[in-house]
Structure formats: structure tokens, C-alpha cells
Amino acid sequence: MKALVAMSGGVDSSVAAALMLEAGFEVIGVTLKQWVGPDGEMPTAGCCTVADAEDARRVAAQLDVPYYVLDYVDEFTRAVVEPFGDDYLAGRTPNPCIECNRKVRFSALFDRMEALGTDVLVTGHHARVRRDETGWHLLRAVDGNKDQSYVLHMLGQVELSRIRFPIGEMTKTEVRERAAALGLRTAAKPDSQDLCFVKSDYRSFLEAALPETARPGTVVATDGTVLGSHQGTTGFTIGQRKGLGIALGEPRYVVEVRPASAEVVVGTHDELLVDGCMVSGVTFVAGQPPAAGRVEVKVRYRSKPSPATIEGDPDDRGGWRVTFLRKIPAPAPGQSAVFYDGEEVLGGGIIDDVFRTDG
Numbered sequence: 001m002k003a004l005v006a007m008s009g010g011v012d013s014s015v016a017a018a019l020m021l022e023a024g025f026e027v028i029g030v031t032l033k034q035w036v037g038p039d040g041e042m043p044t045a046g047c048c049t050v051a052d053a054e055d056a057r058r059v060a061a062q063l064d065v066p067y068y069v070l071d072y073v074d075e076f077t078r079a080v081v082e083p084f085g086d087d088y089l090a091g092r093t094p095n096p097c098i099e100c101n102r103k104v105r106f107s108a109l110f111d112r113m114e115a116l117g118t119d120v121l122v123t124g125h126h127a128r129v130r131r132d133e134t135g136w137h138l139l140r141a142v143d144g145n146k147d148q149s150y151v152l153h154m155l156g157q158v159e160l161s162r163i164r165f166p167i168g169e170m171t172k173t174e175v176r177e178r179a180a181a182l183g184l185r186t187a188a189k190p191d192s193q194d195l196c197f198v199k200s201d202y203r204s205f206l207e208a209a210l211p212e213t214a215r216p217g218t219v220v221a222t223d224g225t226v227l228g229s230h231q232g233t234t235g236f237t238i239g240q241r242k243g244l245g246i247a248l249g250e251p252r253y254v255v256e257v258r259p260a261s262a263e264v265v266v267g268t269h270d271e272l273l274v275d276g277c278m279v280s281g282v283t284f285v286a287g288q289p290p291a292a293g294r295v296e297v298k299v300r301y302r303s304k305p306s307p308a309t310i311e312g313d314p315d316d317r318g319g320w321r322v323t324f325l326r327k328i329p330a331p332a333p334g335q336s337a338v339f340y341d342g343e344e345v346l347g348g349g350i351i352d353d354v355f356r357t358d359g
Contacts, residue, residue: 217262
């Protein structure tokens, strides 16, 4: 059996490759080159840097497995970077890592599986896959603090049948201990938290790529009262409390972003609460929605799941209606709503809008 291992240069994918070797697989390591600087160089900050590729290469050499860097810069730019700017111009808050998984990374890796004659695809994600008589199931990782099932919700039956997540049964501490025991250079390497195409912060990136995002405007209350000013709506996201540039003596939160009029609307915590959201591009791991329509929904990577009901037609492009059993702080359009049943990921999609049943 042959395994294609996506090696990011971090400790997780390094240990994943080692575990597949221990399991008797013939391993081929690959790194996707997805972003380059003005002179064609790989990024030096964030994730997927030139240093990460070098770490991946050295780990592959230490494990004595072949290693390749695959160029997907054009695909990544079209599918992730350009929509990233468009979303902010529309007042949305995108999740480029999820869009990369959805539109670039996994499709690229599955294509290379065929070309290289490998049987399974392996990544260092903290998640688990199980199979029973009903099919393949995507589950949360053992380490709840590192669980990445949220960013994998778009995977279906075909994908899960060919994927392995070797470290999903391990805690992060155990992963690092295994890397240290193997003498891997990535054993103590910190996790990357930044976007591969953003050198300093996303606002600076947007201002350079799309100067119109730096259009000044006003901060207003829900009744239209002007409370202050700002230097661009891209500096704000729904639910934001800090950095509003106003002082009212009590907390205020961003409840709406209006790029067309360059207005940022702020309100009280009660005004932030919503009853539900509309979600588009919904896919289900099982290929169909749960029969009961009752789920738990995560609307942010680090948020706690909220009990909800979902209604929609798989063939209806109008999207799915998610109604929370209790009001929650409004999620940001552009983020993902991911459906769970306990430890199992059921599916998810992109949040288009929110609604309040009281108007």
C-alpha cells in the first residue's frame, strides 16, 4: 500500500508520515506551493513558508521517503485569494483556510494520488475517520483543544474512503513526544496561526491589493446616530467588541457592516443576538441531511456548538435555514456553519445572512 502524505513542515504532518511508515505503507511526501511573493519566492511568514517547505524536505530525508513540492499558485490565487478580497468588499468575513480545503488542497492532492499511484491520502489534521455499516463518518479529534474537524466538513463519502488522519487519536502533547522520540526536527516547532498570503496583517494586505477597502466612513448606532469614524470597513467583523474607536461607557458590538455606505453599525449585546442564519453551499458528509433535522451548529472555529434545527432542500439554491433553539451572538456572514451530532460532523456550508424572528 502506498500513502501520499501532505507535509506542511509542521510536527503534525511529520508524525503522520512516520506513523504511516510504521504501519507498513510506502510513503511519498508532498508540499503544495500555493502562494509566492512579488519576485516569485515562497512566503517567509505565516503558514506554508519557505522554511516550512525546508523542514518538510528534511523530515522526508530523515524518514528516507521521496518528497516533492507541487505548484498550485494559480489555482490558489483564483479560488482563495481573489474571493478573499471580494468578500471583504461585500462586508463578509471569509475563512480562507476552509475555502482552500474546499476548492484547492484536497482536489489537488487527490489528483496527485492518481498520478503517483498511491492508495490513501494522509494529512496531519486533528480529526478522525470511522467506517461502519452505514458508511464513512468524520469525527472530532481526541484532543478537543486541537480539533480541526470544523475545517474538514466539506469532505464526503468518496473523500473519506481514501483519507487517513493518523494523529487524530493522539493529543498534541503525545504528537510532540512521538516526534521527539523519533528525533524529528519539527518536534518543538510552534504551530502556525497566520495566513500564507498575508505578510503582516490582513488589513494591510487588503489595502495594498484593493485600495478601495481603506475608504473612511462612520460608526453608527442601530438608530442611525453617528458615534465615530473609521478608516475602512474591513477592520470590522460582526460581533467585534474591541477596537471600535468609540467610548460610550458600556460595551458595544458590531452588529452590521455596510460597505456600500462605509457604515459600521454597533449595538448592545441584546441587539447582537439572532435567532438563526441562512447557509448556502451546504454539503453533508453522508451525502444527505439528517432525517430528524436536529443538529448542533458551530458558527466559528472556536465557538461552542449551539442546538438548532435545519431546514432546506438539497436541490434548492436558496440555501438552508438554521434556527437556533436559543438566541446566540450573530455569526459573521462568510464564515462557516458546521453541523454536528455529538462527536460526528454531519456537514456544513457558508453563512449568507442572519435573521431575527422578532424583526
